[in-house]
Amino acid sequence: MKAEIKPVRKIMGRLAKGADLLGALxxxxxxxxxxxxxxxxxxxxxxxxxxYYKQDIQKYMFLDLDxxxxxxxxxxxxxxxxxxxxxxxxxxxxxxxxxxxGGHLAAGAPVFACEFVIQExxxxxxxxxxxxxxxxxxxxxxx
Ligand code: ZN
Numbered sequence: 001m002k003a004e005i006k007p008v009r010k011i012m013g014r015l016a017k018g019a020d021l022l023g024a025l026x027x028x029x030x031x032x033x034x035x036x037x038x039x040x041x042x043x044x045x046x047x048x049x050x051x052y053y054k055q056d057i058q059k060y061m062f063l064d065l066d067x068x069x070x071x072x073x074x075x076x077x078x079x080x081x082x083x084x085x086x087x088x089x090x091x092x093x094x095x096x097x098x099x100x101x102g103g104h105l106a107a108g109a110p111v112f113a114c115e116f117v118i119q120e121x122x123x124x125x126x127x128x129x130x131x132x133x134x135x136x137x138x139x140x141x142x143x
Pocket of ligand 1: 089090104
């Protein structure tokens with residue numbers, strides 16, 4: 001089955017200072033009943049936690065950036081996990097010298113300021129995450 005995705009509506013706004021970046025994006029999805037979509041954001045966080053998936057041991061390793069960082073780009077998607085909207089996002093963050101760090105966005109990044117866009121989409125296919133034995137990740141069903 002070819003999964004055709006149709007754009008529905010776009011939500012644009014800012015997140016509250018101090019809110020957890022990932023949690024606040026998921027909260028926006030719940031508020032607006034978005035279960036499938038695309039996410040973008042820019043702004044700044046007071047610190048961050050980013051993950052790198054170690055493929056050989058199938059485990060996330062986390063890097064804690066315990067200082068203010070710019071969100072150069074946050075890009076991700078919204079789909080369902082356990083019946084709830086889940087945001088999967090990757091970020092590129094920069095420090096005061098312009099050095100960039102990037103990875104899988106984890107909880108633990110308090111917002112300093114953040115402007116986001118969520119594009120809600122619609123599809124006949126249900127995008128529900130489930131454990132994929134091959135990778136150890138929670139992924140969408142295979143085509
Ligand atoms: Zn990821």
